[in-house]
Amino acid sequence: MEEPTEKRIRKTSTGSENDGTSYESYENPMDSNIYLTYDILRIVFTYLNGMDLGRAAMVCRLWLEAANHEKYTRGPDCFIEHYLHFTGKTRCIEKSNIKPAIGFFFIPEKIPTNIKGWIRDTLPQNCKAIMLYTSGIIINKEEIEYKAFPNIVCALLPEAPNVKINSAILCTEYAARTYQHEFSLSLFEEHKKKLIDMIDETLIPNHDESTCLIFLCNDLKGAKMATLLASAIQEYSGEDRITSLWGGVVDNIIFSRPYEYCIAVLITGSIQSWSIVVDRRCSTKEQVIKRLRLFKNQVKLKKHSVGFMFACKARGCGMYDEKNVESTIFKTLFPEVPLVGCFGNGEFGKNTMPIDEMDKKIEGKKDWYNQYSTIFMILTYG
Template identity: 25%
Template sequence: MAGLKCGTVTEPGKCEAKVLCTVEAPGHCVLSSLAEVVERILSFLPSKDLLRAACVCRLWRDCVRRKLKARQHLAWISCYGTCVSSDQPSGHSFLQVVKEELEKIYILPDTVLYVNQIETFSGHDRRGPINARRKHELQSTALKLKKLLPPNCQILGLATPGLVVTPMGSGSNRPVEVEDEEAGFALILPKMNGVKIKKFRFYRDSVCKAFDESKLQEAGLKNNPDLRFVLVFGCNTWRDETARFLQEVLNALNEKGVIIAGGQVEYTLSYSPESKVPGSRCVGVVGLAFYGSQIQGASILLEEDAYDERTVDAAMHRLKAANIPEENSVGFMFSCVAKGEEYYKKHNVEADSFRKHFPTVPLLGFFGNGEIGCDRVVSNNFILRECNSKEDNLLHGYTTVMAIIHFGTTK
């Protein structure tokens, strides 16, 4: 133990001095016995330092466990533009930021959703080809990121044409729509009381074979009263010959008591055990399911009639009307790659509107090849608009899906 000192103690009636460690001497250090003092001091340490401190003794180990269990707030790591290290290869810039920030984080990661802009890895135009060397580099980076996280941590990685990130430090920071710069973010969630998070993945077995809906039941995504919120992403499903698979999954998943939000991405940043091929070549659906009665959520669809700041604000009022608490909440924005500054003739319109209505909630998301979601609220059984009919599809284009999820109070 660092700082442990020894001294001499002379027993009465004897000339011989006995060397005692301070923890053995009368009036020994309070850090060896008073849990309240230990926990107070340990509360200032980030998680990695806490785990090191847990090796000191049984008392410290028990105190560390209690502190980590009490830390139930979400966290995120993000970078874009000039914050990317210039001395790092393009495929490892975001990885370097994550590596540095994980040393400072105060929660123990249990689930991580991370998204990287395609240019971060490829260096090509976002609509251009990605060669085999770059694909290998992408998967290598994903594996290195996995090694930085706890062994049992669930990890879902995606690559998209553009990103929406909130700078680190505070949920009050202005979110930024990043369309032409390198960027990446990682949403980090600890274990939370009353909340269960589960990663899922479904891959197409063949071109003609229909999706087996029983797989949703097995994964707890169908007829489950505890299911509240689903982030769902189509991988390589934006192509005409593969779009039917995503539609089949969404049709089976669609239930009016569940918030469903997401979009279509270029590829996943992991290897699929089922297909034995890199995620960049897989056709399928991946995502995160959130279970728990304390979870509240809402989503809205900004359709093509939202064409300026006024109409975007009007749509955002619907999301605000859900009265979702801002504490320990995160917002998601999934927008069409054709929107953004070129569409509104002004930068950051949708992200700024979200910040106006939710001033302390971090916003994360991406620009993709299609959007998933609709107007829906799950809070005290209040539903703004049902969307489980044929007329109200979950799959869209040239739109934006905004969503917010609340995990419960951290106090």
């Protein structure tokens, strides 16, 4: 008869050195890691922030699979924070529940310039950071048009399955100086080709995919280049290739270098996106409500969504004699969609919705560059 396997015996003294008392305890020879099943990992990973979740994904294939499933349950992270909380002492970005692929930072006046270094130090290595310096910032129902210091609005977008983010620098300090003195056709064609090549890398979107273009430039120095490029791309791509468009002219912009005046970000893949122009003809609350209700009828939200708002400085309190009008209307219609944005001096946007009676009064195509307008855009996926 086969004898049973003996268990390991470990003797441990429980009394003093002199009394000689002891007891026997049994130690399971099996590795305790065998009990750390996939389901348990999923539960544990729900408690990790985005940065720690990314680190856990590097342990092994099982952990990678569990971490990816948890990662895709988390949507964009949008918040407003005191600028000092972006320093090395607090690092609020590291506490986010996602590991961002790109971050938009709406930075008001009077914030110290070294904030850009603090932000970059807290982001993952391959995360793109777009810092927009502006007089007013927007978060959900709050439009802080003036005296936004010392707060920064932040929107972190996570990695999503089958979604690609491309970016291009379209105007530098050298190019801006050239444009101020003499129009350079060769320089314009160079930047135009760069943007067209980036767009051509993407497929024409089908019903499950979308192409979203974000166009941002520096006030005065980059605006001329940006408006020319926007018109060229509009003519080249037509109205259907770019599903949605959002952006505008801010006081200053920093992407990867300190002297960039025009950048483009292209988000493509398994997302859906919509944008709408609330133009100068919408100057009352009733007109804005009507416009955004048409927008709501078109938008089909998925699991994760984020909204962007870019408003002309001439709107806001100056137009309505009341605070937070347009952002409140948006949040009333889309209560589950976080909204971020800023104020500027010119807006890039297009209507993805069908032409309504108001648009029929305008002959010809509408330019992508607008003034005295507010641009809303929604990205949704999952």
